[in-house]
Amino acid sequence: MTVPPSAVIGGVVVPGDGRGRDLGFPTANLALDDGILPADGIYAAWVRIDDDAHPWAASVSVGANPTFAGDRERRVEVHLHDADIDLYGRRLQVQLVAHLRPTLRFADVPELIAQTADDVERCRVLLGASALGSAEREGRRL
Secondary structure: OEEOOOOEEEEEEEOOOOHHHHHOOOOEEEEEOOOOEEOOEEEEEEEEEOOOOOOEEEEEEEEOOOOOOOOOOOEEEEEEOOOOOOOOOOEEEEEEEEEEEOOOOOOOHHHHHHHHHHHHHHHHHHHOOHHHHHHHHOOOOO
């Protein structure tokens, strides 16, 4: 069963492959509360950590990472924009805002990195998060 693209999903951050960090886009892998996943693809989202009311702009990937070899299970990976936070064991509430594109298989890792950078920028524009991100980098909250 899948949820609509405007759904709220939640779960605890668990260890993943560590590949996102190696690619320059660290992700938090979610063990979902109810196991129901949105349709595969890339989403713009707002994320709350634990009980904090502060929303973080994020890009969310749902799917089996087809660019990499092997039989992979579907998963939810959340990339918080402009954040360097240890999220292991913390609970995320993810408000999906828009479905950007379907999950794709890329010819090589540089192509995946380029598309991911474009996805993050599209999320920033869509969420109007550029000002939020620059304020966070300067240690301010909006």
